[in-house]
Amino acid sequence: MATMTKQNIGNILAKQGILVAFALFIIAFTIANPKFLSVDNMFSVVRSSAILGVMALGVTFVVISGNLDLSVGSMMSFSTIVVLDLHDQIGPLLAIPAMFAMTIALGAFIGFLVGYLKLNSLIVTLGMLSAIHGLTLTYSGGKNMDIADKDGTWFSVFGQGTALGIPVPILIFIALAAVLGLVLGKTAFGRKVYAVGGNGTAATFSGIRRARTVFLCYIMSSACVATAGLIQASRSLGSQNTVGQGLELEVLAAVILGGASLMGGSGTIFKTVVGVLILGFIQNGLLLLGLQFYVQFVVTWVIIILAVWLDIAAKRGRLWSPIA
Amino acid sequence: MTDPVLRLEGIVKTFPGVRALDGVSFSVMPGEVHALMGENGAGKSTLMKVLGGIHQPDEGKIYVGDTPAVMSGPLEAKAKGIVFIHQELSLATELSVAENIYLGELPRSSFGRVDWSELYARTDAILKKLNVGFNARTRVGTLSIANQQMVEIARALTVDAKAVIFDEPTASLTDAEKVVLFDVISDLQASGVGIIYISHRMEEIFKITDRISVLRDGQYQGTVNTADTDEEKVTQMMIGRKLDLSRNAAHHELGKVALEVRGLTCGGMYEDISFQIRRGEVVGFYGLVGAGRTEIAETLFGLRDPSAGQILLDGEEVRISSPTDAIAKGISLVPEDRKGQGLVLGMNCRDNMTLPQVDDLKAGPFVAEGAEVAIFDQYRDKLDIRTPGWKQQVGNLSGGNQQKIVIGKWLSMHPNVLIVDEPTRGIDVGSKSEIHKLLRALAAQGYAVMVISSEMPEVLHVSDRIVAMYSGKIMRTFTSEEVTEDSLIQAISGLGGERAA
Numbered sequence: 055m056a057t058m059t060k061q062n063i064g065n066i067l068a069k070q071g072i073l074v075a076f077a078l079f080i081i082a083f084t085i086a087n088p089k090f091l092s093v094d095n096m097f098s099v100v101r102s103s104a105i106l107g108v109m110a111l112g113v114t115f116v117v118i119s120g121n122l123d124l125s126v127g128s129m130m131s132f133s134t135i136v137v138l139d140l141h142d143q144i145g146p147l148l149a150i151p152a153m154f155a156m157t158i159a160l161g162a163f164i165g166f167l168v169g170y171l172k173l174n175s176l177i178v179t180l181g182m183l184s185a186i187h188g189l190t191l192t193y194s195g196g197k198n199m200d201i202a203d204k205d206g207t208w209f210s211v212f213g214q215g216t217a218l219g220i221p222v223p224i225l226i227f228i229a230l231a232a233v234l235g236l237v238l239g240k241t242a243f244g245r246k247v248y249a250v251g252g253n254g255t256a257a258t259f260s261g262i263r264r265a266r267t268v269f270l271c272y273i274m275s276s277a278c279v280a281t282a283g284l285i286q287a288s289r290s291l292g293s294q295n296t297v298g299q300g301l302e303l304e305v306l307a308a309v310i311l312g313g314a315s316l317m318g319g320s321g322t323i324f325k326t327v328v329g330v331l332i333l334g335f336i337q338n339g340l341l342l343l344g345l346q347f348y349v350q351f352v353v354t355w356v357i358i359i360l361a362v363w364l365d366i367a368a369k370r371g372r373l374w375s376p377i378a
Numbered sequence: 379m380t381d382p383v384l385r386l387e388g389i390v391k392t393f394p395g396v397r398a399l400d401g402v403s404f405s406v407m408p409g410e411v412h413a414l415m416g417e418n419g420a421g422k423s424t425l426m427k428v429l430g431g432i433h434q435p436d437e438g439k440i441y442v443g444d445t446p447a448v449m450s451g452p453l454e455a456k457a458k459g460i461v462f463i464h465q466e467l468s469l470a471t472e473l474s475v476a477e478n479i480y481l482g483e484l485p486r487s488s489f490g491r492v493d494w495s496e497l498y499a500r501t502d503a504i505l506k507k508l509n510v511g512f513n514a515r516t517r518v519g520t521l522s523i524a525n526q527q528m529v530e531i532a533r534a535l536t537v538d539a540k541a542v543i544f545d546e547p548t549a550s551l552t553d554a555e556k557v558v559l560f561d562v563i564s565d566l567q568a569s570g571v572g573i574i575y576i577s578h579r580m581e582e583i584f585k586i587t588d589r590i591s592v593l594r595d596g597q598y599q600g601t602v603n604t605a606d607t608d609e610e611k612v613t614q615m616m617i618g619r620k621l622d623l624s625r626n627a628a629h630h631e632l633g634k635v636a637l638e639v640r641g642l643t644c645g646g647m648y649e650d651i652s653f654q655i656r657r658g659e660v661v662g663f664y665g666l667v668g669a670g671r672t673e674i675a676e677t678l679f680g681l682r683d684p685s686a687g688q689i690l691l692d693g694e695e696v697r698i699s700s701p702t703d704a705i706a707k708g709i710s711l712v713p714e715d716r717k718g719q720g721l722v723l724g725m726n727c728r729d730n731m732t733l734p735q736v737d738d739l740k741a742g743p744f745v746a747e748g749a750e751v752a753i754f755d756q757y758r759d760k761l762d763i764r765t766p767g768w769k770q771q772v773g774n775l776s777g778g779n780q781q782k783i784v785i786g787k788w789l790s791m792h793p794n795v796l797i798v799d800e801p802t803r804g805i806d807v808g809s810k811s812e813i814h815k816l817l818r819a820l821a822a823q824g825y826a827v828m829v830i831s832s833e834m835p836e837v838l839h840v841s842d843r844i845v846a847m848y849s850g851k852i853m854r855t856f857t858s859e860e861v862t863e864d865s866l867i868q869a870i871s872g873l874g875g876e877r878a879a
Binding site (some may be wrong): 242245249252255256260262263320 | 700701702705721725733734735736740744745747787
């Protein structure tokens with residue numbers, strides 16, 4: 055029946071829409087510029103996606119728990135500025151743990167507000183986006199932060215080093231993805247994150263401490279942000295106060311693109327990694343096409359809208375429906 | 379003989395792996411109340427969705443009057459005179475009654491402005507027919523559930539309805555409200571509308587319907603005249619066997635007092651509650667909705683703080699600060715709202731079942747998935763849970779099987795005290811009696827079981843003792859030998875509670 059096939063196609067599009075769209079992108083880009091599928095280019099995509107990817111891993115926990123984290127971009131700026139400043143003051147060995155502690159303290163504060171006080175995560179983290187930006191500027195006095203002796207520090211290893219011929223940022227991303235994938239998929243904590251995001255009331259009725267679970271998700275997220283800040287600082291050894299600006303949306307786009315639901319309760323680390331790579335390839339493809347870098351911002355928005363639409367469409371089994 | 383207002387012929391609907399409807403045919407005559415019955419999962423909802431155009435049938439035809447109809451959606455069904463009164467209400471609570479009734483088709487005056495006087499006049503005319511105690515301007519959010527249902531019915535009356543489908547309309551109504559609803563139904567009937575009435579409640583079916591059609595596992599089992607049949611025969615058609623409706627007579631050997639409550643009070647909810655539950659005993663808590671029974675259960679499970687009184691477990695006074703704490707102390711609660719409180723519908727069966735103990739099932743740093751599967755398998759067999767496998771999402775199971783997952787989840791915690799709140803709400807007859815048997819069997823194994831139920835047959839059937847509550851107070855406690863339906867009803871209505879037991 056004609057209507058059946060039409061419905062089936064709608065169904066497939068709704069469920070696998072992102073992959074279909076991605077495949078079309080790849081084909082179009084490759085025709086436009088054969089360099090797109092070269093090993094060199096792929097490597098460069100992964101490397102440039104590593105910072106975003108590390109942040110997306112943490113945000114995956116937050117999103118699955120049914121919340122949002124829009125503060126990760128400005129938090130990453132904060133981590134980067136702090137670790138660069140402390141590098142020259144107390145040395146890299148102490149600067150790194152100090153920066154992690156400060157960043158995680160911010161995450162703990164957000165986790166307290168969202169988890170224990172049960173405030174809306176959109177409002178809390180949107181506010182923190184602005185507040186942390188102010189904190190960073192107060193800390194730096196608004197000036198760019200640079201390491202004095204750029205050639206004489208081992209600190210550059212996290213952003214510029216290679217091991218086994220693979221850039222360290224990629225290794226960090228892969229290792230973190232593997233570890234967090236196990237945490238989310240295989241541990242009791244991970245299971246609780248899914249339960250809290252899937253049905254918080256039922257989780258409470260099952261004896262799960264909902265507030266603590268949400269709190270820990272924000273701790274995870276901030277720890278990932280600190281790691282991303284470390285890579286960023288180490289790569290450039292100097293930074294503006296706004297280095298992470300706008301990343302929160304790209305991170306969210308990657309997580310949703312991978313298939314995590316904004317309603318909470320679904321998504322995996324593996325899917326997020328796929329989402330990060332898709333986003334990376336699309337942005338890279340646009341550059342190879344010769345489009346301006348700034349086009350990315352618009353494209354990222356389009357991707358978010360597309361992903362959210364398909365997420366809802368997959369739930370109701372068709373692309374459009376008169377009932378929600 | 380007149381022509382049917384609505385006729386279904388050989389409707390077949392398949393979903394991946396399931397033949398949800400298999401050749402269903404029946405017809406509704408004008409002025410007839412036609413009951414549609416079947417267990418959960420029998421295909422009633424799917425059939426209604428086909429009728430409402432939410433699903434398209436794979437085979438078969440729908441006739442409205444004598445013209446074949448293709449329903450493309452709820453609006454088209456309504457335009458053809460097929461109107462649904464849903465179990466879950468779909469009203470905009472911030473709007474007035476009139477706006478809700480004419481939503482989408484508000485009468486207009488010039489420049490697209492709403493013609494309010496026309497709107498209110500039309501609405502009041504309809505409301506008058508229904509004889510309700512509110513008017514067109516009342517905000518829907520301020521109405522009781524029953525009155526909101528009246529608004530839904532008023533909506534149905536705005537079109538020239540040929541057939542009206544009521545889906546479990548009495549699920550949340552009081553007895554007085556039911557009377558009003560049945561009046562409305564007989565008015566509709568008198569004006570020649572055909573009515574499809576879906577309900578699990580036998581007494582209603584036999585009171586108001588003319589014919590009964592039964593579905594089982596998606597298959598049409600036949601249509602009978604209500605006058606020519608009885609509950610037992612209908613049940614047999616629905617589940618394919620007989621139903622046990624007797625009162626509980628057998629008592630198990632009682633052990634020590636597992637749970638004792640002394641003078642428990644929670645401001646405004648309930649006061650001065652005292653009772654004991656021994657191991658091996660099922661104590662039923664019977665009362666009207668709002669009598670404070672669920673709140674007591676929630677207090678025992680650490681979800682509410684009592685303002686006074688003591689809770690003793692195995693003779694020792696305890697303070698229960700959270701559900702986590704309650705679970706650690708050996709209390710399990712099968713909550714009232716299966717979907718809202720009992721299950722994570724998007725999670726698979728196994729994960730739902732082991733959720734309260736996921737911290738304890740460890741293999742190194744990870745959850746011991748093998749142990750989880752073993753627990754699931756054990757309770758799937760024990761409770762006869764029908765699912766293709768543990769990977770199945772709980773949301774895809776029927777209500778009875780979902781409830782068994784919740785029960786399995788709490789049995790696998792091996793609690794000392796098991797509290798079950800409305801264990802069979804919205805569950806079909808067959809699963810119901812299985813769950814009743816299970817509760818008795820649990821007592822036999824030495825559990826102390828507290829059963830909260832608003833269904834008298836259920837309370838009578840499972841309880842060793844029955845606590846009757848009214849308005850936050852215990853009116854009387856009966857043994858299963860002395861209890862009668864009359865005395866129980868008196869006690870929960872606040873009458874005769876002071877009489878000596």
